[in-house]
Amino acid sequence: MTSEQLAWKIRRHGIEMTHLSQGSHIGAVLSVADIIAVLYNDIANVDPADPKMPDRDRIILSKGHAGAAIYAALAEKGFFKVEELKTHYADGSRLSGHVSHKGIPGVEFSTGSLGHGLSVGAGMAYGAKKDNKQHKVFVICGDGECDEGAVWEAALVANHYKLNNLVAVIDHNKMQSLDFCENTITLSPFADKWRAFGWNVIDIDGHDHDALRDAFIKAKESIDKPTVIIANTTKGKGISFMENDILWHYRFPHEGEEYNSAVAELRAQMPEGITDMYGAEESFKEVAATKEVEEQKL
Amino acid sequence: MRDTFVRTLIDIAKDDKNVHLITGDLGFGVLKPFWEQLPDQFTNAGIAEQNMTSFAAGLALQGKAVFTYSIGNFPTLRCLEQIRNDCAYHNANVKIVCVGGGFVYGSLGMSHHATEDLAIMRALPDVTVLAPGDLVEAECATRAIYQHQGTCYLRLGRGGEKRIHEKIDDFQIGKAIKIKNGEKVVIFSTGAIFDEVVDAIQSMEEHSINPALYTFPIVKPIDRAAIEECAEQYELIVTVEEHNIIGGFGSAVSEVLAELPGPRARILKIGLDDRYSSIVGSQKYLRDVYGMSAEKIVKRIQGIFCE
Numbered sequence: 389m390t391s392e393q394l395a396w397k398i399r400r401h402g403i404e405m406t407h408l409s410q411g412s413h414i415g416a417v418l419s420v421a422d423i424i425a426v427l428y429n430d431i432a433n434v435d436p437a438d439p440k441m442p443d444r445d446r447i448i449l450s451k452g453h454a455g456a457a458i459y460a461a462l463a464e465k466g467f468f469k470v471e472e473l474k475t476h477y478a479d480g481s482r483l484s485g486h487v488s489h490k491g492i493p494g495v496e497f498s499t500g501s502l503g504h505g506l507s508v509g510a511g512m513a514y515g516a517k518k519d520n521k522q523h524k525v526f527v528i529c530g531d532g533e534c535d536e537g538a539v540w541e542a543a544l545v546a547n548h549y550k551l552n553n554l555v556a557v558i559d560h561n562k563m564q565s566l567d568f569c570e571n572t573i574t575l576s577p578f579a580d581k582w583r584a585f586g587w588n589v590i591d592i593d594g595h596d597h598d599a600l601r602d603a604f605i606k607a608k609e610s611i612d613k614p615t616v617i618i619a620n621t622t623k624g625k626g627i628s629f630m631e632n633d634i635l636w637h638y639r640f641p642h643e644g645e646e647y648n649s650a651v652a653e654l655r656a657q658m659p660e661g662i663t664d665m666y667g668a669e670e671s672f673k674e675v676a677a678t679k680e681v682e683e684q685k686l
Numbered sequence: 687m688r689d690t691f692v693r694t695l696i697d698i699a700k701d702d703k704n705v706h707l708i709t710g711d712l713g714f715g716v717l718k719p720f721w722e723q724l725p726d727q728f729t730n731a732g733i734a735e736q737n738m739t740s741f742a743a744g745l746a747l748q749g750k751a752v753f754t755y756s757i758g759n760f761p762t763l764r765c766l767e768q769i770r771n772d773c774a775y776h777n778a779n780v781k782i783v784c785v786g787g788g789f790v791y792g793s794l795g796m797s798h799h800a801t802e803d804l805a806i807m808r809a810l811p812d813v814t815v816l817a818p819g820d821l822v823e824a825e826c827a828t829r830a831i832y833q834h835q836g837t838c839y840l841r842l843g844r845g846g847e848k849r850i851h852e853k854i855d856d857f858q859i860g861k862a863i864k865i866k867n868g869e870k871v872v873i874f875s876t877g878a879i880f881d882e883v884v885d886a887i888q889s890m891e892e893h894s895i896n897p898a899l900y901t902f903p904i905v906k907p908i909d910r911a912a913i914e915e916c917a918e919q920y921e922l923i924v925t926v927e928e929h930n931i932i933g934g935f936g937s938a939v940s941e942v943l944a945e946l947p948g949p950r951a952r953i954l955k956i957g958l959d960d961r962y963s964s965i966v967g968s969q970k971y972l973r974d975v976y977g978m979s980a981e982k983i984v985k986r987i988q989g990i991f992c993e
Contacts, residue, residue: 412834472949489776497747497776504772509735518706518726538768540762541737 391597394464399626401460401473403650405440408639409477411485413611415636416454419561419594423619424449424450427526427557427602428461436466439493444511445523445652446501450505451530451559455487458495458575467494470665501535505529506556510546513554524608528557534566535573535674540585546614547586554614556587559594560625565637584618593598594619627653687824687843687878688716688785692827695753695889699727704749705832708742710756712733716785718754735760739768739780746778751832751949757786758798760840762807773837774812780838781831782807787817787841787877788928789963789972796962799839803931804876807839808906814859815906817841817927817935819880820850823903826857829937834859843878844969850884862909864886868898871987872920874913876902876935882973885980890987897924897987905935917950924954924987928978931957955985 392648402417429436432445456476463470475481480627482491486500500504509527516523535538546554560578562569569575581588588610592599600619623637624630627650641647655664688763696719699705705719708729721728723936729765731738735756754761762769762870773780773805779932791798814834818866824842825913833839854863875883880901887897898920900912916923923943925936959977965975973979977986 405827498771501767501771503736503767504740507740507768508744508747508772510737511741511746513744514729514741514750515745515748516771518750521748521915538734538736540879541732542741545737545741632802 389429389464389669390659390661391422391426391429391651393662394429394461395422395597396654396657396659396662397464397665398425398457398460400629400654400664400666402456403464403627403641403654405648406475407643407647408474410640411456411477412638412640413453413456413485414640415563415630416451416530416559417457418625418627418630419621419623420451420454420559420599422595422597422621423548423557423600423636424457424461426597427604428465430601431604432526433523434465439467440563443521443523446496446509446525446527448499448509448525448527448529449487449506450499451502451533452486452499453456454559456479456560458487459492462492465494468492469598479686488519488555498616502530502533503538506539506542506546509550509554509556510542513546513551515548516553516662517551524555526555526557528559529683530564530605531558531560531562531569531575531578532572534558534575535564542584543585550612552610552612552616555604556614556616558616560617560618561621563632563634563637565625567634586613588615590619591618592616592620594621595625619675626657687818687821687847688845690821690824691783691828691840691842692720694825696723697830698832699724702749702751704726705753706745706750706784707755708738710738710754710760711759712756712879713941718849730925731776733828735764736768739782740772740779742780743768743776743778746773746780747776751779751781753781753783755757755783755785755841757784758791758800759803762800762803766806769807769813769837770810774810777836777837782838783839783840783842785842786844788843788879789969790844790878791970792963792967792972795966796830796964797961801928801930801958802933803841803965804905804927804929804935805838805937808928808933808938809892810933812837813906814838814904815841815850815858816904817877818903819877819901820848822849822851822854823857825855827874827903830857841877847878848881850880857903859904860907860909861898861904862902862912864912865899868920870920871922871924872898872900872940874900874902874918874924874935876905876924876930879926879973879978882978882980882983886983892987893988895987895991908938910941910942913939913947917943917946922954922987924956924983926978926983927957928973929957930960931955932960953987954990956983971983
């Protein structure tokens with residue numbers, strides 16, 4: 389599988405999962421999909437056959453609300469069955485809206501409250517250095533998340549202890565819950581802030597897979613600094629009516645026009661070599677019909 | 687008590703290189719022996735308790751047994767969510783150590799009075815809560831949390847506590863320690879207020895009241911069996927804690943008592959009466975002002991018998 393194929397599948401699952409669950413945060417899932425796809429597909433040393441192997445790279449999704457993207461990536465990489473993705477948000481499911489590690493192979497850390505992940509990652513990176521371990525720690529944060537003071541506490545510590553094995557990736561989609569970041573709490577000059585905190589800064593297009601791969605490779609080569617990859621992204625990327633629209637932080641793709649258009653737009657972008665795992669258009673209706681029958685039974 | 691903790695931790699850490707101590711930039715003079723003897727197992731995380739606690743969770747998940755150290759409310763309330771989400775939910779092997787439980791820092795003001803910590807930490811699932819009462823309990827508690835996999839909270843006094851026990855043979859998480867049997871009344875004490883309780887008992891004995899005495903260095907899990915036994919055997923259970931009477935040790939005991947069927951002892955909770963202290967004073971002074979000194983403990987108990 390290529391990272392482009394995985395990214396498409398993450399988006400496709402994201403639409404399906406939020407549609408079925410009526411769950412939030414599809415905008416964030418679409419924005420972070422390429423970062424996660426490249427990381428899991430081409431960069432991180434992780435193994436579905438041995439999810440707890442000691443020398444695995446650690447990946448923390450600090451913006452836990454985009455957890456559907458991690459679940460989709462893990463399922464597609466074989467950590468658990470793709471079928472289980474349908475239980476996202478559902479009664480009795482282990483796939484919570486914000487990413488949880490309990491009982492889910494491959495999820496390194498549970499998040500959901502913002503501003504925790506980078507500190508945890510710094511602790512992991514620090515421990516790895518203490519023990520001369522070679523694995524890396526990747527922490528994916530949101531830009532709005534950087535309103536949290538604890539992010540900057542972690543930034544200070546990671547610089548002080550020269551945690552060059554720590555890589556933060558900011559999904560810099562310029563939007564947060566209620567508005568654009570700049571209208572909420574000004575972050576700019578964003579890259580300069582990280583530089584001032586002593587970090588190695590790599591500023592890229594967060595949807596360009598080659599740029600992401602290059603950035604991760606450069607980050608791994610950092611000698612004495614932690615690296616932050618500022619991945620410039622678009623919230624809702626890939627679905628025209630969701631892009632840069634704050635509505636899609638919380639709204640789910642409703643049955644009918646919204647869902648059908650989202651799927652149609654994604655299908656038009658489907659990379660070669662894969663098929664839509666949710667089948668032909670007719671079968672969406674079958675899925676919906678089955679769901680209705682099941683609901684009636686309940 | 688803090689020196690006992692550090693001395694014990696040094697002993698442990700010399701034998702186990704995976705033990706790591708992180709301070710939130712506090713412990714001047716106290717932690718020095720640790721960082722001098724074990725510099726590779728020591729980190730100053732700076733004045734940033736939220737980061738310190740998440741960082742500790744990350745380090746623990748890499749296989750370390752991590753002790754975080756600070757004073758008053760800083761290692762607990764300041765970073766409560768980090769304890770809940772990052773430590774407890776992940777069953778991270780992090781031991782949160784607070785120096786200055788209760789009114790230890792009485793003269794420093796309300797910000798430094800740790801008087802709700804037991805209640806709040808006790809409310810978190812998968813957090814074991816300890817409040818040793820003297821130097822012997824402090825050493826045992828330090829060893830016990832090291833042995834116990836998972837997130838623990840250790841509430842210490844400060845310096846100058848007494849050595850009340852001669853020794854403790856069988857210190858176990860979940861077990862109270864019986865000091866003596868008595869008649870009608872049993873006193874349950876947790877934390878460094880133990881010395882006031884011992885003085886109170888001496889005084890009462892002079893007035894022909896002979897209370898039984900237990901210490902509860904472990905507040906969670908609470909020793910239900912000891913409470914149940916005493917509820918049958920005595921008429922009055924008195925809990926004493928240097929802490930708000932809401933939610934803390936007395937509440938933990940009450941929760942057990944309230945569920946017992948049939949006739950049982952009544953309870954008197956001695957502690958801070960649901961308030962903050964804006965009055966400045968030494969620990970001894972504030973204990974007296976808020977009704978937790980030996981003298982006040984005696985008066986409260988005598989009051990019940992004179993009803």
